[in-house]
Amino acid sequence: MAAFAALYEPFVGAAREYPGQLAVVEPGAGSISYSELDSLSNRLRDRLYATGVRHGDRVGIYMRKSIDAVAAIYGILKVGAAYVPVDPGAPPARDAFILDNCAVKLVIVERRFAEKLRHELELLGRVPPLLLTGDVGGGRALEAALQSAGEAPVVVNATVAPDDLAYILYTSGSTGKPKGVMLSQENATSFVEWCSETFAPKSSDRFSSHAPFHFDLSILDIHVSLKHGATLILINEDIGKDPVRMAPLIAEQRISCWYSAPSILSLLTQFGNLTRHDLSALRLVLFAGEVFPIKHLRALTTLLPEPRYFNLYGPTETNVCTYHEVILPIPPERSVPVPIGKVCSHLEDVVLAPDGSIVARGDEGELCIAGRGVMQGYWALPEQTDRAFHTDRSGRRWYRTGDIVLEAADGNYTYLGRRDRMVKRRGYRVELGEIEAGLYRHASIKEAAVIALADEEAGVKIKAFLSCREAKRPSLIELKRFCADNLPLYMIPDQFVWCEALPKTSTDKVDYQRLKELA
Amino acid sequence: MVDDIEATVKDVILKEFLPGEDPSELTDTTPLITGGVLDSIATLKLVMFIEERYGVTLQAHEVDPEHLDTIAQIAQLIRSKKT
Numbered sequence: 001m002a003a004f005a006a007l008y009e010p011f012v013g014a015a016r017e018y019p020g021q022l023a024v025v026e027p028g029a030g031s032i033s034y035s036e037l038d039s040l041s042n043r044l045r046d047r048l049y050a051t052g053v054r055h056g057d058r059v060g061i062y063m064r065k066s067i068d069a070v071a072a073i074y075g076i077l078k079v080g081a082a083y084v085p086v087d088p089g090a091p092p093a094r095d096a097f098i099l100d101n102c103a104v105k106l107v108i109v110e111r112r113f114a115e116k117l118r119h120e121l122e123l124l125g126r127v128p129p130l131l132l133t134g135d136v137g138g139g140r141a142l143e144a145a146l147q148s149a150g151e152a153p154v155v156v157n158a159t160v161a162p163d164d165l166a167y168i169l170y171t172s173g174s175t176g177k178p179k180g181v182m183l184s185q186e187n188a189t190s191f192v193e194w195c196s197e198t199f200a201p202k203s204s205d206r207f208s209s210h211a212p213f214h215f216d217l218s219i220l221d222i223h224v225s226l227k228h229g230a231t232l233i234l235i236n237e238d239i240g241k242d243p244v245r246m247a248p249l250i251a252e253q254r255i256s257c258w259y260s261a262p263s264i265l266s267l268l269t270q271f272g273n274l275t276r277h278d279l280s281a282l283r284l285v286l287f288a289g290e291v292f293p294i295k296h297l298r299a300l301t302t303l304l305p306e307p308r309y310f311n312l313y314g315p316t317e318t319n320v321c322t323y324h325e326v327i328l329p330i331p332p333e334r335s336v337p338v339p340i341g342k343v344c345s346h347l348e349d350v351v352l353a354p355d356g357s358i359v360a361r362g363d364e365g366e367l368c369i370a371g372r373g374v375m376q377g378y379w380a381l382p383e384q385t386d387r388a389f390h391t392d393r394s395g396r397r398w399y400r401t402g403d404i405v406l407e408a409a410d411g412n413y414t415y416l417g418r419r420d421r422m423v424k425r426r427g428y429r430v431e432l433g434e435i436e437a438g439l440y441r442h443a444s445i446k447e448a449a450v451i452a453l454a455d456e457e458a459g460v461k462i463k464a465f466l467s468c469r470e471a472k473r474p475s476l477i478e479l480k481r482f483c484a485d486n487l488p489l490y491m492i493p494d495q496f497v498w499c500e501a502l503p504k505t506s507t508d509k510v511d512y513q514r515l516k517e518l519a
Numbered sequence: 520m521v522d523d524i525e526a527t528v529k530d531v532i533l534k535e536f537l538p539g540e541d542p543s544e545l546t547d548t549t550p551l552i553t554g555g556v557l558d559s560i561a562t563l564k565l566v567m568f569i570e571e572r573y574g575v576t577l578q579a580h581e582v583d584p585e586h587l588d589t590i591a592q593i594a595q596l597i598r599s600k601k602t
Contacts, residue, residue: 028580238583241559244566245579271563426559458560475544476537477556484555492555 008077010227018229030138044075050152055080060107067139080158082165096120162186176437180379190372203229210260247272254281261427262292288312289427313340339412347371368398423452464493524594547591575600
């Protein structure tokens, strides 16, 4: 049997084959070739090893999206460790919780974030070594940090096993604390191989990197692009939210493979003046993370009819698990979203009723997934991990997506909704319970309940119902600022409604049904 | 007449994005983006309003919290472009 190829190996192979080709472009900051990126990540690997990082450890990345951060990912993988990317825009206490929770051996952090991070880690009682860099951009900050640390003895790239962890991505947790999804080397490589078969990337392709690196869409961007000798175009967070400036960037950079959440494509369609730009290089448009409102998808595919469009579906726990190529043109009478499609070739699917029995085709049920792409579990949460899986009679574990689906006669799945209180916002998972837990930290808030409502423009609007301990209620601005200090920005409710007391059911629980009626 | 940019921008933020808010709560130094007061769609709409109302164009690197986080910064940016 052939030896298992680690997640970093296809990139190393591409660096041998295309040494002078541009690997990553960071508009405004610079670019790096395959051989330079290979060399920079090798030097980081050596430095990490010299600092005591070993095969099986975790290493945090607390940096803005940059060439430096891409090099950090490969340096960590080459030493045989798992990378744990956190959101530098999230509250430092949340990021510190994540890094402490999975006991990282070291954190690579931009100096300007380091003081706050150190303070938060001290409060948690353990500060791992921090490898400090200047403000990232173009790979130069990491380069300088490695130079000032001095030469480290050269070590070889680690040999890893399929079950070794490649990365941990934290997602919203219903109890108020994020939970770490553990993805193995094989989880990642089986997904990357499926992408290669399905999308046939070429070395002449130019991939967008729209999603932040703590979001699982980045796995396709980075590891598929850099496996095939293609060029990855980093789109920073500010431009990534701004369609007026994003559309000319897609044109100038001649991006050929685009991947983002549908809400970004909706914004581009509405505000991007797409017909004014030459987007003829686009051959693939992939979207995932939430439902694409059919009105906006139809408008987009009418403006840009040339590319192939794929709806990719899957939670972080499986990465993409079903996919559907959108058939163009979309008929004007279609009013429901496109299907999520059929299961990917490296996975298996089953639809279960609440009692665990398999439903008949055409009946709704919960989509469950097994196979090489499915996560091992949640970091240090054995009970939540157990609850996330259904074990069948043969002992096989099926990941329960929580998504209710229906299989049509043509074999395509249609997404119907959730069985719990999770919603998707700008492609991010949001547990409404995490928002409530955040609101309860405010001294004036006596009760908090949050609901999500469908919204044509934003996809989902989040509405918080509150009652107050005091006669003087906090202002809207104070509430929003409090949320910004305690929650990631995408979790801040759109509306706040004050009540004398929240409506209750006969068992004295918050009556969410009544709240939805009030909304 | 001298156009009071601060007052105009404040009015539009209150009317469009903070309905019902006490106007005294929104000052020239309230952090709008980093404070979670404006989300990305609201920021986009505010930029479109500014460009149209004042006939200026904001560059990509200017649409970020370093340039647009407070009413004072927004007014300064508009003035720097109008002169």
